Amino acid sequence: MxxxxxxxxxxxxxxxxxxxxxxxxxxxxxxxxxxxxxxxxxxxxxxxxxxxxxxxxxxxxxxxxxxxxxxxxxxxxxxxxxxxxxxxxxxxxxxxxxxxxxxxxxxxxxxxxxxxxxxxxxxxxxxxxxxxxxxxxxxxxxxxxxxxxxxxxxxxxxxxxxxxxxxxxxxxxxxxxxxxxxxxxxxxxxxxxxxxxxxxxxxxxxxxxxxxxxxxxxxxxxxxxxxxNNYTEALKYADLALAENNKLYDWVGYYNTNKAIIDVPNSYTATTSPMGFNYVENYNYRHGITNNLSTENSIPVERAQRFETGDARFISRWKIYTVGAETYYRRTLSGFFNLGGITTVEIYLIKAECLARAGQISDALGVLNTVRKTRILPASYQDISTTDQATALRAIYRTKNNELVNTLIPFADARRLNAEGVYKVSFTKTANGNTYTLSSDSHxxxxxxxxxxxxxxxxxxxxxxxxx
CATH class of the missing domain: 1.25.40.390 (Serine Threonine Protein Phosphatase 5, Tetratricopeptide repeat)
Structure with a gap:
């Protein structure tokens, strides 16, 4: 080639x-x-x-x-x-x-x-x-x-x-x-x-x-x-992986340490990314879209709205910004970003999905909430609790998409779910007075x-x- x-x-x-x-x-x-x-x-x-x-x-x-x-x-x-x-x-x-x-x-x-x-x-x-x-x-x-x-x-x-x-x-x-x-x-x-x-x-x-x-x-x-879609084997190896490393980074602690910088209105002074080579969640590290020491991508307003209220990881990474006719959430972390390797949070959420697929809803939500407690500020945090499988899975997908934003995984997951046909992924947005849609069966x-x-x-x- x-x-x-x-x-x-x-x-x-x-x-x-x-x-x-x-x-x-x-x-x-x-x-x-x-x-x-x-x-x-x-x-x-x-x-x-x-x-x-x-x-x-x-x-x-x-x-x-x-x-x-x-x-x-x-x-x-x-x-x-x-x-x-x-x-x-x-x-x-x-x-x-x-x-x-x-x-x-x-x-x-x-x-x-x-x-x-x-x-x-x-x-x-x-x-x-x-x-x-x-x-x-x-x-x-x-x-x-x-x-x-x-x-x-x-x-x-x-x-x-x-x-x-x-x-x-x-x-x-x-x-x-x-x-x-x-x-x-x-x-x-x-x-x-x-x-x-x-x-x-x-x-x-x-x-x-x-x-x-x-x-x-x-x-x-x-x-x-x-x-x-082999949930039995996926769960088996998720458990084996977590036996090797089950650490989760304390994003609530990161926010509290840096909030004097993060919370300043209209200030975009960068704080240091913890998601580099020594990130405790790493299984292995690989660069993603960001290849060198720099800041990561900014995100659209519509995308920012899909994060949970009080998500310290989100608050620590992006802040709303307007320049001219454009408003978006500007990046505020500087450093290295493991967007191409594998981290423990992905495996926790794979385990949660597999448990939910097997009907073990309480156990699945226990895994999901273990992740969320390290992300959501205490003033906003509540355990997700339900006995409904569909509700549990959608909560898992929401957290996973937010955790792994700007990696391949949300894209791969959406394609998998669209092919399955039960939890289809589609998007709609409005720009310049026009409505745009990405359907679940789009080429x-x-x-x-x-x-x-x-x-x-x-x-x-x-x-x-x-x-x-």
């Missing part, structure tokens, strides 16, 4: 020679280094910007989880199509340039393929140490494929997964590696098998926040099984491949999964 060629050129520029590459790469340029030791290979897992980018901006715009300015909507037709839910827009034609979501994901996959292929033959390490890095690369590769299939293909439905196409599957770092656009079922089977093979070798404690540990493996398994829920991929598919072919 095109990105593999890009990556090969980049690596050549660094003078790196990989065991899986062609013979013409065998001669290492003078002054350059060929990776041979385990430390050489493991360093790729620490390449944060290149191999841990999880850009899902199209999904975030579709959900209106981030604010798009009037200037952006006027100048960027693709952003306008997603943000304003334009059913008539030809998004395929509008994707005339490379898309980070696609290329960064496959760039990471190329690196992880290299490690999986080569690290077991590395030097200066025990077999056990080499197998750990091999397993970590397996999990990260599986995570990238999960993101891709839940962005560019239809959501998983057991009755159709074996007949619908997903994304190209590449398992080699060789720049001439063949690719096959496999079915959704084949890709999910591949993802599950990667994690299954990795689990026995994942360490309980990570080398860094970028390295998946055993808790990450269990948590990701839970995420995948939930997306497949906009599946993103088209960028033209660069379909026109330059490398050693394979790519068929679009949407008509426009």
């Amino acid at each position: 095109k990105n593999i060629y890009k990556k090969a050129a980049f690596l050549l520029a660094l003078g790196l020679t990989f065991a899986s590459c062609e013979n013409y790469l065998d001669d290492v340029p003078k002054g350059s280094k060929s990776p041979t030791t385990l430390a050489d290979y493991e360093a790729f897992l620490r390449d944060e910007y290149t191999n841990h980018r999880v850009n899902i901006i199209g999904a975030s715009l579709l959900l209106n989880d981030q604010y798009a300015t009037l200037a952006t909507l006027s100048s960027d037709r693709l952003t306008n199509a997603n943000y304003m839910w334009d059913e008539n827009a030809d998004r395929i034609a509008l994707k005339v340039s490379d898309e980070t979501t696609f290329y960064a994901s496959y760039q990471g996959i190329s690196t992880f393929n290299l490690l999986i292929e080569s690290v077991l033959n590395s030097t200066k390490a025990t077999e056990e140490e080499k197998r750990v890095v091999w397993a970590e690369a397996k999990v990260l590769r599986a995570m990238n494929y999960f993101n891709l299939v839940n962005f560019y293909a239809d959501t998983y439905v057991a009755s159709t997964a074996a007949t619908k196409l997903s994304v190209p599957l590449i398992t080699s770092a060789n720049i001439n590696a063949p690719s096959k656009q496999v079915t959704i079922q084949e890709l999910y089977d591949f993802i599950l098998n990667d994690v299954k093979e990795a689990l026995p070798y994942l360490p309980k404690v990570s080398q860094t926040a970028l390295h998946p540990n055993l808790g990450t493996g269990y948590a990701f398994y839970s995420r995948v099984y939930l997306q497949m 906009l829920w599946t993103m088209p491949f960028p033209q660069g991929a379909t026109q330059n598919p490398g050693n394979g072919t790519i068929t679009q999964n949407v008509d426009k």
Whole structure:
């Protein structure tokens, strides 16, 4: 694929020679280094910007989880199509340039393929140490494929997964590696098998926040099984993940510590994001839309209204702001944001949904309220209490969408629920006197491949999964 060629050129520029590459790469340029030791290979897992980018901006715009300015909507037709839910827009034609979501994901996959292929033959390490890095690369590769299939293909439905196409599957770092656009079922089977093979070798404690540990493996398994509507397995692995890490961050405490800054009217002085590498909720850390030390996305007024009253996490992150004709909630945190990895709060809420699906409503709400107590200010807090399954599930979904805003998960969940047909997700808004709607069965829920991929598919072919 095109990105593999890009990556090969980049690596050549660094003078790196990989065991899986062609013979013409065998001669290492003078002054350059060929990776041979385990430390050489493991360093790729620490390449944060290149191999841990999880850009899902199209999904975030579709959900209106981030604010798009009037200037952006006027100048960027693709952003306008997603943000304003334009059913008539030809998004395929509008994707005339490379898309980070696609290329960064496959760039990471190329690196992880290299490690999986080569690290077991590395030097200066025990077999056990080499197998750990091999397993970590397996999990990260599986995570990238999960993101891709839940962005560019239809959501998983057991009755159709074996007949619908997903994304190209590449398992080699060789720049001439063949690719096959496999079915959704084949890709999910591949993802599950990667994690299954990795689990026995994942360490309980990570080398860094970028390295998946055993808790990450269990948590990701839970995420995948939930997306497949397998609530029994999702609950099983949620419990295993929470046995490894069940910490929740005290956002009420964060607000109380910083309220002298947060509560100043019309002041947008930033406080420091706690959601970085040392966030207690992390299983593993990966960048999302925000790639560097900076502030996160602002959000629309309509989106802000879906947070609970007294949500300290919301109050600490955004504040209403008006400039000219535009009003939105401006970001007020500065720092790092784990929007691409996995955190404990997601797993708590997966567990809550699985319990509710099994009819264990009281237990499900106990899990949900455990999360909410660390988020909702005491003056506004009340336990959610109901015996109705639908009411409980909607409360769980509301909290989960708010907790994981600007990650892929609300998008993936909405697609899953729309396919199920019971708890459908749709949106309506008014702008400039017009009403806009994103229906639950809209084709906009599946993103088209960028033209660069379909026109330059490398050693394979790519068929679009949407008509426009």
